Amino acid sequence: MSGPSRTHAATGRDCRVRRNLSVPMRDGVRLATTVYLPLDEGPFPAVLVRTAYNRSGLYDAFYPTHGLALVVQDCRGRYESEGDFAPFVHEASDGCDTIEWVGRQDWCNGKVGMYGDSYLAATQFYAAPQASRALRALNPRFMAGDPWKRAYYCDGAFSLALTWSWLCFECASRVSHAAGMPLLDVREVLRALPLISLDERAGAGQVPHYRDYVQRSRYDAAWQALRVRDWCDRFEMPVLLIGGWYDNYAAETTANFVSLQRQAPTPELRRSHRMIIGPWTHGIGCSPVLGELDFGEEAMRENDATHRWLECLLHDGDPREFQQAPVRIFVMGANLWRDEYEWPPARAHAVHYYLHAGGRLGLDRPQDGEAYDRYRYDPDTPAPTLGGNHSVGPYNPGLYDFVKPGPFDQRPVEARADVLAYTSDALESDTEVTGPVTLRLYAASSARDTDFVGRLTDVYPDGRSITITEGVIRARFRDDVWGTPRLLEPGTVYAFTVDLQVTSNVFKKGHRIRVDITSSNFPLWDRNLNTGNDPATDTEMTVAEQTVYHDAARPSHVVLPVVGA
Structure with missing residues (x-):
């Protein structure tokens, strides 16, 4: 911070x-x-x-x-x-x-x-x-304004990079010790388990505020008191x-x-x-x-x-x-x-782009018989953070070296087997998206708990896939981020709402709109170990088989607030 x-x-x-x-x-x-x-x-x-x-x-x-x-x-x-x-x-x-x-x-x-x-x-x-x-x-x-919703947690996922660096280096004592972060192998420290031990692995001893935050992995009265x-x-x-x-x-x-x-x-x-x-x-x-x-x-x-x-x-x-x-x-x-007289802009209208077989993203609803897509999420080899919407900065030396925020080409991440990418046809005219972006995902997992990460990118004619905005949902909070967590029934299809935050971006004529789906963004957010256990103390991992549906009954889609079309 x-x-x-x-x-x-x-x-x-x-x-x-x-x-x-x-x-x-x-x-x-x-x-x-x-x-x-x-x-x-x-x-x-x-x-x-x-x-x-x-x-x-x-x-x-x-x-x-x-x-x-x-x-x-x-x-x-x-x-x-x-x-x-x-x-x-x-x-x-x-x-x-x-x-x-x-x-x-x-x-x-x-x-x-x-x-x-x-x-x-x-x-x-x-x-x-x-x-x-x-x-x-x-x-x-x-x-x-709500540190549980989007600060130290993000829709149920622990904001690992931010919270660990802030509480264990910046605020663990009277003065900052952030300058010492580059002396550590930060990547390896953040991979260590259990999460509750990362203060000691950072050399900070037991940091009460870090341990408090990492153990309060559901909305409670203390989080509510901070909802300013x-x-x-x-x-x-x-x-x-x-x-x-x-x-x-x-x-x-x-x-x-x-x-x-x-x-x-x-x-x-x-x-x-x-x-x-x-x-x-x-x-x-x-x-x-x-x-x-x-x-x-x-x-x-x-x-x-x-x-x-x-x-x-x-x-x-x-x-x-x-x-x-x-x-x-x-x-x-x-x-x-540009000046606006309300937020979100009242003239924006919700446009649904649907996921289809073959990695296609389109305005047409999927039909019966369309295939589902699958990938394996292994928390031991998570998808890395590459740019995006976050708060790591030069004031986090050692971490900022490999966790930089902002618009970056996602093709290195999209090339992974555990990332699904759905891409529209080339746009025939400029398309402005201004307002909140939401991904509605119909999916099943072999795990009792897991994460689904969504990302909206702007695909340039030269192939670059530039981050626009992103979000995550921890499956146990699928019904209500502020409510009682409920584990998954493995193999059961659920509807997940992934909040992709807000943006204002013109996808230019000839560009394409892309939605990426995966299950990790590490170390921005902690890895879901897929066990359903307490995230603070868990040391076990299991691989999750993830299935994303896009048929007539389960039409996974992204909702874009389109202005002027």
């Missing part, structure tokens, strides 16, 4: 610096804080950043040079702050206490805004429902959400936006929320190139959105002055920004 972009250190020529302040919380714990003030006479609006990743180096000269104080604070138990770090547990109360402290300083005019990526975004969401009226604007970027988008009815300030199509939290960003709008206590506040989604992974890109695609210089146009939002709102501007439309998205393929 990442933090805000780091810029040059404060020099004293563009601000006044108050270092090593100790801000008291309600329980007496004191949090290390640095304040950067404009050179002009105050008081000023203030921008607050609360980080788990070291406040040192998070200075951004934009704020003090535009009449805004910048306040950067280490979260409880991190770096120079007192107390013990427990992910998310103290961020509501500590955030509220800090907002109140900032608001009553003589250099502050009583108006506070916040911004930040990932965990720094979560500190905003947890504090907002209880915060004083001093909190006037938020900018959470690249965050989950359920609290959106208590937000009293405008929120700008920023996300990336290739981030782990693309669909979480849109779900958070929908919740903010639906739960807004007043029509005025509902009209004030904004969302921007760009061609990014887990952070705003500093280059138009991502993975194996170049989105052009236009992709960089919204890189200053945070600056513009906070400057506008904290200087008494209206959200419509920042951006007239509630939603701004980057349409990949066309490589342009």
Whole structure:
């Protein structure tokens, strides 16, 4: 998980610096804080950043040079702050206490805004429902609103790469030890079993938070307590959400936006929320190139959105002055920004592309007598992660070397015997897909539990099969991701819904649409060992025979939200 972009250190020529302040919380714990003030006479609006990743180096000269104080604070138990770090547990109360402290300083005019990526975004969401009226604007970027649905788990599968690296290296002690990851054979560590032992295999000892997360492999009260988008009815300030199509939290960003709008206590506040989604992974890109695609210089146009939002709102501007439309998205393929007035776009209509024999994907429904397809999934030789929608980054050295997010050619993975690929005819015209993508899969397994992974790709005329979006479903959660898990009856055909997140992509004329189906994406997600045992402690493996059906009674298909056709 990442933090805000780091810029040059404060020099004293563009601000006044108050270092090593100790801000008291309600329980007496004191949090290390640095304040950067404009050179002009105050008081000023203030921008607050609360980080788990070291406040040192998070200075951004934009704020003090535009009449805004910048306040950067280490979260409880991190770096120079007192107390013990427990992910998310103290961020509501500590955030509220800090907002109140900032608001009553003589250099502050009583108006506070916040911004930040990932965990720094979560500190905003947890504090907002209880915060004083001093909190006037938020900018959470690249965050989950339901960490069970799509963060530490993904529709029942354990988010191994993210959770292991974050809890065992970044947050296992007061300071980060991520720099030590390259000293390990990370691939081999992640292959080890049982999962619960991977903290010790990483040399971190027993990490309580890692062990807690890996053992809570079903939705429970503790996961529910972290579902922050359920609290959106208590937000009293405008929120700008920023996300990336290739981030782990693309669909979480849109779900958070929908919740903010639906739960807004007043029509005025509902009209004030904004969302921007760009061609990014887990952070705003500093280059138009991502993975194996170049989105052009236009992709960089919204890189200053945070600056513009906070400057506008904290200087008494209206959200419509920042951006007239509630939603701004980057349409990949066309490589342009476009404003939308609702999400998902109401003009998008659901188009079903059906799986057929021979690896064909078509608009025609399958007929009786069409053959099924089979493959063998062996968890000892899982399909590797190759790009995709996730949050591993350069801040995960040693892991990022072989688990990079973004659009990559999937042909090396599609060549495996345990991957089924279904491909459309060449498109006769440009086809835009904007909104949530869902795979409806009729399948059976010889195992008591297994995973089904779906992936949507854009096949170029030269044969490249570029990832657009992907998802997974752990079979035991086929009925309800938040409900009671139920093991499979081997050989029985079930209907599985695989959430492939969200996207906006134009499949150009002459391109083809492809759907890949397999049972692993490792180490992004943990391997399902196919036994039905407890994933945290299981060490046994069994090979699963997977059968995918595509006949008249069991028409497996992908649902694409098509705009303009």
